[in-house]
Amino acid sequence: MSDRPFSAAAGIEPPFAWLRAVFASPTAGSPKGLITKFLEWFGDLGIFFWRVVRAGVTPPFEFRELFRQLDEIGSKSLPLVALAGAAIGVVLSMETRYSLTRFGAKSLLPAAIVFSVVHDIGPIITGLVASGRVGAGIGAELASMKVSEQIDAIEASAVNPYRLLASTRILACILMLPLLTLAADFCALLMGWVAMTLVEPISLHQFINSGFKGTGFNDFLPPTFKTAVFGLIIGLTACFQGMRTKGGAEGVGRAATSSVVLSSLFVILADVVLVKVIIIFFP
Amino acid sequence: MTTTDPITMQRGQTREDGVAPVIGVENLHKSFGSQKVLNGISLAVGRGETLAVLGRSGTGKSVLLRIIIGLETPDSGSVRIYGEDIAGLALDRLGKIRMRMGFLFQQAALYDSLTVVQNVAFPLEHHRREMSSSEQSGRVRELLEEVGMEAALDKMPSDLSGGMQKRVALARALALQPDILLLDEPTAGLDPISSNEICDLVLKLQKEHHMASIVVTHDLHSAKTIAGRLALLNEGIVVIEGTFEELQNSDLEFVKDFLKNS
Numbered sequence: 258m259s260d261r262p263f264s265a266a267a268g269i270e271p272p273f274a275w276l277r278a279v280f281a282s283p284t285a286g287s288p289k290g291l292i293t294k295f296l297e298w299f300g301d302l303g304i305f306f307w308r309v310v311r312a313g314v315t316p317p318f319e320f321r322e323l324f325r326q327l328d329e330i331g332s333k334s335l336p337l338v339a340l341a342g343a344a345i346g347v348v349l350s351m352e353t354r355y356s357l358t359r360f361g362a363k364s365l366l367p368a369a370i371v372f373s374v375v376h377d378i379g380p381i382i383t384g385l386v387a388s389g390r391v392g393a394g395i396g397a398e399l400a401s402m403k404v405s406e407q408i409d410a411i412e413a414s415a416v417n418p419y420r421l422l423a424s425t426r427i428l429a430c431i432l433m434l435p436l437l438t439l440a441a442d443f444c445a446l447l448m449g450w451v452a453m454t455l456v457e458p459i460s461l462h463q464f465i466n467s468g469f470k471g472t473g474f475n476d477f478l479p480p481t482f483k484t485a486v487f488g489l490i491i492g493l494t495a496c497f498q499g500m501r502t503k504g505g506a507e508g509v510g511r512a513a514t515s516s517v518v519l520s521s522l523f524v525i526l527a528d529v530v531l532v533k534v535i536i537i538f539f540p
Numbered sequence: 541m542t543t544t545d546p547i548t549m550q551r552g553q554t555r556e557d558g559v560a561p562v563i564g565v566e567n568l569h570k571s572f573g574s575q576k577v578l579n580g581i582s583l584a585v586g587r588g589e590t591l592a593v594l595g596r597s598g599t600g601k602s603v604l605l606r607i608i609i610g611l612e613t614p615d616s617g618s619v620r621i622y623g624e625d626i627a628g629l630a631l632d633r634l635g636k637i638r639m640r641m642g643f644l645f646q647q648a649a650l651y652d653s654l655t656v657v658q659n660v661a662f663p664l665e666h667h668r669r670e671m672s673s674s675e676q677s678g679r680v681r682e683l684l685e686e687v688g689m690e691a692a693l694d695k696m697p698s699d700l701s702g703g704m705q706k707r708v709a710l711a712r713a714l715a716l717q718p719d720i721l722l723l724d725e726p727t728a729g730l731d732p733i734s735s736n737e738i739c740d741l742v743l744k745l746q747k748e749h750h751m752a753s754i755v756v757t758h759d760l761h762s763a764k765t766i767a768g769r770l771a772l773l774n775e776g777i778v779v780i781e782g783t784f785e786e787l788q789n790s791d792l793e794f795v796k797d798f799l800k801n802s
Binding site for chain 1: 606609610611631634635636638639641643645646647649650651652662663666667669712716
């Protein structure tokens with residue numbers, strides 16, 4: 258049986274072809290093989306996570322690499338996250354104005370913008386933008402190190418690659434995502450106000466007062482800190498996909514793509530669960 | 541069985557019984573899927589001794605080195621370093637044994653985001669934390685001078701030729717003053733002049749540091765230059781082991797063929 262049962266030459270894209278590409282394996286041809294590979298992947302991910310945690314909590318700690326990653330993941334993602342937040346703020350302001358005007362609730366516009374941004378749009382946009390930029394970056398970097406034997410060289414030098422490469426990147430993602438979310442929220446609210454005031458002038462002071470009226474810390478802190486979970490997902494998925502890469506340039510490309518696809522998917526799925534958890538624990 | 545701990549032994553110290561080889565490989569088997577790569581290999585290398593492992597491409601030479609340093613696990617058989625079986629060792633224990641080993645990768649495997657100096661300093665920064673930064677810099681400079689790369693201190697690996705990368709990788713492998721040196725195709729992909737330079741360098745370092753070395757190569761010329769003893773691999777087993785002269789005098793068809801075509 259061919260390794261590629263769904264012939265690309267036939268021009269027919271099989272169902273879940275993208276999933277097959279992500280979990281690419283020559284044995285994953287049949288549905289049974291695909292399920293087996295899918296379960297194996299989660300098993301391997303669990304083992305990888307355990308190794309990273311064990312390496313990360315035992316000395317020597319790699320502070321220098323951690324600070325380098327905080328800069329790489331945090332500072333260097335800031336412009337993109339801020340820009341995405343600003344664009345979403347403008348779009349939200351325009352769309353919400355239209356909807357609220359139709360239902361005669363235009364006075365609620367500042368509160369609607371603030372609530373939407375702080376509750377979910379800011380965190381999820383940050384999560385998705387970071388999945389793209391950070392996930393692809395980590396996945397490609399580690400995959401390239403793997404195929405050029407640099408990770409083996411680290412191990413041969415008696416340095417634990419799980420500690421040096423994975424735990425530092427994952428921790429940096431966990432720490433930086435909430436901070437990036439704050440930046441995205443700020444830019445979205447600022448540009449939401451700008452877009453609003455261009456149509457119907459309103460002072461920033463009035464926008465803030467009206468927008469944050471009735472908004473407490475429970476509305477702000479849990480959604481912001483849930484992005485630490487997004488950070489864990491992005492860092493873990495990208496490091497795992499990067500460090501298990503096989504093959505040359507093709508493997509590096511596959512690792513980068515799968516890091517982005519999987520981390521984006523898991524961020525969205527995690528958001529569904531976390532929204533429910535936050536509603537239960539912070540009503 | 542001796543009780544001397546390979547980790548706590550001083551550099552250059554031999555075991556009390558003086559019997560156990562520095563590297564002992566016994567009946568090693570390794571397969572990848574249905575493909576058998578190593579099929580019962582046994583080798584031993586003593587202190588100050590260099591063994592060249594020869595063979596055609598794909599006969600498992602590099603896999604053998606990777607198993608010796610613990611980057612791959614064998615299906616069966618054992619690898620003993622100073623008499624201690626490395627199979628199943630905890631990572632920190634294995635790490636301590638690895639600190640006594642230097643490994644030169646086939647493609648040099650320099651860290652491409654670090655400069656030459658940072659590459660050579662990498663093992664020192666992680667394992668010689670007691671050294672001040674000036675002491676580390678001095679040691680790095682010394683190592684780079686030893687391999688003739690003192691002029692490339694701040695260059696990136698991508699700015700170096702293949703031969704220069706191998707020299708830097710060799711300096712990195714020697715940073716922790718290892719007792720054991722494992723060289724994976726040290727002359728692969730190099731022109732004859734660079735290849736000879738690397739051979740001369742390895743020979744000089746071995747004379748100075750008295751390490752137990754295994755050189756994996758398919759280049760007979762470098763093998764006989766660097767090593768006192770040669771082992772020829774075919775289909776996962778050692779076909780013959782001995783000096784170059786012993787190989788030349790062998791009646792085995794495969795050995796004759798190999799020497800004729802090398």
